[in-house]
Amino acid sequence: MRQPLSRELSNLLERGRDRQLRLAVTGLSQAGKTAFLTSLVNQLRHAGVEARLDLLPAAREGRLLGAQRLNQPDLGVPRFPYDPGMAALRDTPPRWPEPTRGISELRLQLRYRPARSGWLTPEIAHLTLDLFDYPGEWLLDLPLLQHDFYSWSKAQALYAGEQRRGLFSDWLAAVEQLDPASEADEAQLATLAEEYAQGLRRAKQAGFSDLQPGRFLLPGELEGAPVLQFFPLPQLNSSHHATSKEALDALPANSLYATLAARFRYYQQQVVKPFYRDHFRRFDRQIVLVDVLGALNAGPERFEDLSRALRQLMHSFDYGKRSLLTRLFAPKIDRLAIAATKADHVTPDQHGNVVQLLEALLAEPLKDLRFANVPVKALSLASIRATEAREVTHEGKRSPALRGTTLEGEEVLVYPGDVPARLPTADFWQQQGFDFPGFRPMQANSEALDHIRMDAAIDWLLGDKLT
């Protein structure tokens, strides 16, 4: 989607003056992107009045005057459904906002008083913040750009884990019979692709994360198009199949392998690349939301799966220092936050462990980021707090606990268990004491949403621009 020249120009100007930021909220599906964005908009709108943003210096000192929604630059993209989200949270009983099914944008203008008055600083300054929401399922298409069909087939974790393999067993049995060199049968391809998509959907239901390609789960406008009729060939990965890449590439255009590879290429070029180009290249700041606790709750296989998906994902972004030139023409992410979401599902004394576990989970990408000299902060947060931290006296001992209402509407008081500070070992999984129910949001008693450490996240992502 090309933008008109004048708008490009004004964007460039704003960027040059460093008064415009594009924030990437990255997270796989169910990581809490929509909740984060809803809460972010809510906190900034109510900053200085009801919102408690004590860890954000600009708000603490009363310099942040609030935020307003502006007309977004790109009229072709739907607006981020902030009002429906808030309506759901305000409902009786409160509900979580609907999961995202398409892309949407929002532009906020923040007004603040600069901390130091100088010759050039105005009395009241503003900062434009561009936010962008999209289905987390599509995010996993980005790592796909680095592959061709051959390497992609090899990289798929089709045989990883018993449970995961179980979900794909029918499709695996059918697809292993195929010979890459044989002539492609259109109808057979369509059924197999559909079976593969169903397998992905089942895996998604079962809580797995590393699912490619993302459009198979949420096709959007591509429903039923032949571009979605391809699948990886697991036999390329098996050792007894010794066909080299060159031999496969030399197969005729109507062979099974060549057909699948062509469709893969098309998907890459026509579906993933435009998405990446239009929405993902131009970011200044990024927050990566990870549902560590959910994965911990779900068991070893899904945890491993999440870790693999995140490792692949972090390679898809540009990180590095911003100079004037890069600020104008090729924005790079110069500050990154990684956040373990749903921190309200564990007691406050476990937050330190959650952060350590998150850092352990992302150890490999963090090393690369450090090498690129990008400042990273890890934190635990809850965009919308659903529980209250309490202390109970049980059998003469005082212990922390959480009080909240489960999704089924039952009020409970639980201690969800200790979170390991390192990557859990086999022992932990065997005698796992960690288990928490899903909570529904608390009944609101003020305009601003309760949160955990949203202020710290905002400070890290925007704080340096609000001085």
Add this chain to the structure above:
Amino acid sequence: MTTPQPRRHFTLDDTPEAAVDAEAPLRQREAFAGTSEHHPLAPLAEEKALPAASLGAPRKRRWGLLFALAGGAALGTAELVTGIPDALAQSHWLEMAWQLFGISLIGLGAFSLLKELGRLRRLKRHDKLRGNLAELPLRSPKQARAMAEQLRRQLKLADDDPHWLAFQRASQPHHSGEEIQTLLRYHLLAPRDREAQRLITRMSGETAIMVAISPLTLVDMALVAWRSLAMVDRLCRLYGLELGYASRLRLFRNVLHNMAFAGTSELAADASMDMLSLDLAGRLSARAGQGLATGLLSARLGLRAQRLCRPVPFTADEQPKIADLRQDLWRQIKQLDKDKVPQNR
């Protein structure tokens, strides 16, 4: 430096001395049973205390002085007490009055000594709290909250003090030690820092003016010493530290020690600006130059004292700098000069 040695002659069959200790035997390989007791390789406690971490010069106890004082007081009391019955029997009233007077004098002395010791203890406690608060990021939320309460008591804030209430409103049960430290800095300490800043500016400015207009050098020196002591005293009270004689002395010594050894690098950085302003002031008049110099010294002393008294150490960017104060001082001196001119005419 080694002292130069005179020329010496050796005979050839003398054994060289250096060879003796070079021949230390190498240690044999030694295997330990897996069950034998061992612990992680950690530095010893005395190695851990870095020279920069301990304040002031190494302490030495004056046991001799303590012995003389305690012995004198005990023997004197015994002597005076045993004398009373005699004096009573012989009706030497004046002698008895003297004896009673002596006893009460010793009692008073002991009492004030105890009070001094108590205040010294409080200074020590303050130091300990300072250490604890500096380590706040490593503490659990619960411990951090307890320490915040301790700080409130140290600063002598009431339960309904607006600053304390603001802190309590801001702090949430999920805040970590580091976040609580940030909030403490902002809600409890920042107002006091501003107050301290004002105090230092005002007092050093006044000192500068006093020196600039005082006619006698001896009076100058006394004035500066007296006012500096008063300033350190007030700064300490601002941060909830009440000083006795001994604790004041110790703190003052720490401040001076700190200024002499720790602050020299900063001094070098500030020196050029100081020189420039002194040069400018010197053009106005010699006395103004002297005044500004004294004022700067006094301000530097105040900043050092503030840094040592503040319960939570300053971070690098919130630390007040002499440059912030210099301008104020300069303005005050100039003001003085302007005022002086019309009077002369």
